[in-house]
Amino acid sequence: MWMSFRKLMLLLSALLFITFFAAHNVSGEPLLLENKPSYDLAGYMETLSDPTNQLTVQQAADQKDWTKTIRGQVPNLGFTRAAIWLRFSLASQTDTSRKLYVSFEYPVTHSVTFYTKDRHGIFHEEHTGSGIPASANIVPDRHFVFPLTINPGETKMVYLRVQSAARMTLPVRVLSDQALFRKAIRDYTVYGALFGLLAMVMLYFVAVGSFLYKGTPIWLALYSVFFGLHTAIRGGFVRLVMPDTLLGINNPLQLVVIAGLFFTGAKFFRLFLSLKSHSITLDRIMTFFQYLSLTFILLPLFPDPIIIGVSLVLIVINPLFSISLAFYFWHKGVSNAGLFAVGWIVAHFVAVYDFFRINGLIPYQPLGEWPIPFSLFIALLFLSIALIRQNTVYQRMAETDPLTLLANRRKFDDAFKEEWNRCYRMGSPLSLIMVDVDHFKEYNDKFGHKAGDLCLCRIANILENHTRRTGDLAARYGGEEFMLLLPNMDSARAFTLAETIRYSVGQADKGQTNRSTSEITISLGIATIIPTKGGKPENLILEADKAMYEAKRTGRNRTVASTPVEI
Secondary structure (H helix, E strand, O other), X not given: OHHHHHHHHHHHHHHHHXXXXXXXXXXXXXXXXXXXXXXXXXOOOEEEEEOOOOOOHHHHHHOOOOEEOEOOOEOEEEEOOOEEEEEEEEEXXXXXXXXXXXXXXXXXXXXXXXXXXXXXXXXXXEEEOOOOOOOOOOXXXXXXXXXXXXXXXXXXXXXXXXXXXXXXXXXXXXXXXHHHHHHHHHHHHHHHHHHHHHHHHHHHHHHHHHHXXXXXXXXXXXXXXXXXXXXXXXXXXXXXXXXXXXXHHHHHHHHHHHHHHHHHHHHHHHHHOOHHHHXXXXXXXXXXXXXXXXXHHHHHHOOHHHHHHHHHHHHHHHHHHHHHHHHHHHHHOOOOHHHHHHHHHHHHHHHHHHHHHHOOOOOEOOOOOOHHHHHHHHHHHHHHHHHHHHHHHHHHHHOEOOOOOOEOHHHHHHHHHHHHHHHHHHOOOEEEEEEEEOOHHHHHHHHOHHHHHHHHHHHHHHHHHOOOOOOXXXXXXXXXXXXXXXXXXXXXXXXXXXXXXXXXXXHHHHOOOOOOOOOOOEEEEEEEEOOOOOOOHHHHHHHHHHHHHHHHHOOOOOEEEOOOOOO
16 A cells, blocks of 8 residues: 555656646747847747638637647648647837837748737738738748837737648747847848859859850759759748749749759769769669659649658659769769769758658757758859869860870960960060971880880970970870970070980980880971961971971981071
8 A cells, every 4th residue: 555655656746747847848828028139939839720721810819729839849740731820929028118020930931921919909910921922011031020019018919820832830039120130131141142152153164064065064053053043942032032923933933943953963963973884774763863853843733642752752762862872983983073972962961851851750950941051052062163173184184195194286286376375475485396206116016005105105204394384385296296385485495405305315215124225216396486476376386397307307316496487
């Protein structure tokens, strides 16, 4: 009996503790307004679900089944087609009237209606939303902001009716004038910088893609546009600039943007990592995800299970699969895959988090609206750097001889025109040295192509070591021919340099012990001119070529300078 009494007392104590804990962690009591700039209403609100969507504010107020919310936890109800009612009371603790603002901070909510009673007990209504025009007294803001005046000692009950075409999240705060001003400065500064970066990235990669005739930069620009539009819609900025007559397309527009975001993202992923060249199967899987994303546009036409299923595949399985691929290619050492993976992982991990959050599976965090703009910034930063580095590598490869790693003829032609124009403006001399390996065909036939390649690489290394000034360029001009571009160098200095190179090649060749005793030698031709108006740059190349063939005709292994002529 004594043990039964003890068990009863322990049970009563536990119930009292739970009651005490609940009383201090649920809403019901009014929020006391002191002199703080802002107040979080989580825990001071009660919620009511209206599946009929027909309740008036008075009918909602008379209902008995209001649910208290937990303090410190933003209500996150997931997907529901019911209208949701909120109510809370605000009690003034000051001696003066205060103008405050009730801020509903989930910008993609279709409609938010605000009700307060006047002293005669009559409800007054204000409304706004992402899909309906705002009434006259609504404060223009990316969030839904309702002005509210509270007199000294007054306790005012506030009702909100919320209806969403998406998921139902209910973050509500009370702000002072100062807090509202600071919030506006913060929001427009952060988002302004972000959208400015987005505009620069978009314009840059459109220009790069057009110039290089490559699709990858164009697809990154398109991906950035859709990512930016998604961020702008979720941040409440598209609604601010959209005419009232077009507000009805706000929610369908969001679905189009999400479809475009995943479509362009999958295409950019496939192109950047050259997925088809690594695995046709993996490329086909990503292609499936790419085109499946277009079904997002039609999702509202389907029943809820299909909506959830398609969303799960596109917003969870697709990102997790592509994140795994990004890690895989990073691990394999694919060029720039590390930078790409960081940007891709951050952006798509946020998509996965957002799916679980908007379906009510994980709570809405106090900073829950910031992961999307943060992920946009990280994605733009790392994906842009990855693509710039990749384009730089491609550009370098397009201008580099793959054997000797000197500039190729294309790079030489571009640099020659540039230096010709510069020397013309400055009135300074421009010299060319054409270099040809003597008896290279016989050497190749006797010792093999591998030995011939090593010979060309040794000569290329010597040429590069003797062209260190700004503007100097050593290039493989074709086969066993090389060209040295030497701006601001007269014929005498060019001749001295050519002889130094010829001597260095002979000495380097004598140091080789794994080849025949026949030496490798080179013949060099020099042409120098001070460019004039109307001059033809190609004639300087012809003069260097003539001088080089004169060196060969007169015995090889020598340097010949052309007679200065008007070019």
